[in-house]
Amino acid sequence: MKKRYALLVLVTLAFAACSKKSDVTPADPATVVAGTYAMTNLRYDSAGVSVYNITLPANSISGTIVARRDSATVIYTTYTIKQTGYSDYNDTFGQLKLQGTTAPYDIYYGANKVGTTDGKTFTIDYSYTDQGTTYREVYAGQKQ
Numbered sequence: 059m060k061k062r063y064a065l066l067v068l069v070t071l072a073f074a075a076c077s078k079k080s081d082v083t084p085a086d087p088a089t090v091v092a093g094t095y096a097m098t099n100l101r102y103d104s105a106g107v108s109v110y111n112i113t114l115p116a117n118s119i120s121g122t123i124v125a126r127r128d129s130a131t132v133i134y135t136t137y138t139i140k141q142t143g144y145s146d147y148n149d150t151f152g153q154l155k156l157q158g159t160t161a162p163y164d165i166y167y168g169a170n171k172v173g174t175t176d177g178k179t180f181t182i183d184y185s186y187t188d189q190g191t192t193y194r195e196v197y198a199g200q201k202q
Contacts, residue, residue: 086130087156087163090177095199097121100139103194118142123180123199131156135182137197151182177201 100121101111114120121139128134135151154172156163165173165182173182181198 087158087161088127088130088133090161091133091156091163091175091180092125092127093177094202095123095125095180096202097123097137097139097197097199099196099198101194101196105191105193121197121199122202123182123197125154125175125180128153 097114097120099111099113100119102109112119119139119141121137123135123137125133125135132153132155134153137149137151139147141147151167151172155166156175157166158164161176162174163176164171165175167184170184172184173180175181178201179199180201181196183194183196183198185192185194187193
């Protein structure tokens with residue numbers, strides 16, 4: 059009888075050890091990425107010439123990037139640049155799509171890739187042309 063009881067206990071423990079209750083379901087990309095990022099770099103180039111490339115925070119300048127989850131693969135992103143003695147500058151990147159099943163994720167605005175993120179760092183790096191001149195803007199941050 060004791061052997062049967064011991065066998066029953068061992069079988070029960072074996073099943074309990076194989077339970078999937080402790081398995082963690084991976085979060086969707088937007089849940090991983092959503093949050094506030096302290097800006098670490100702000101860069102602007104015009105016609106291939108660096109106008110500024112600032113490592114933040116610097117002197118009296120700092121900034122944040124905020125990514126809000128809109129759906130499993132879509133985030134709505136805004137940013138704020140602060141400079142002592144001036145009003146805050148607030149702007150938006152708008153709705154951005156995350157592509158990829160695991161980090162790092164590519165960030166798309168429409169059909170154009172504009173950045174990457176892994177949920178710890180967030181970088182928007184895009185170029186555009188206006189009246190024949192190509193401009194490049196880079197906004198990078200570290201999750202707070």
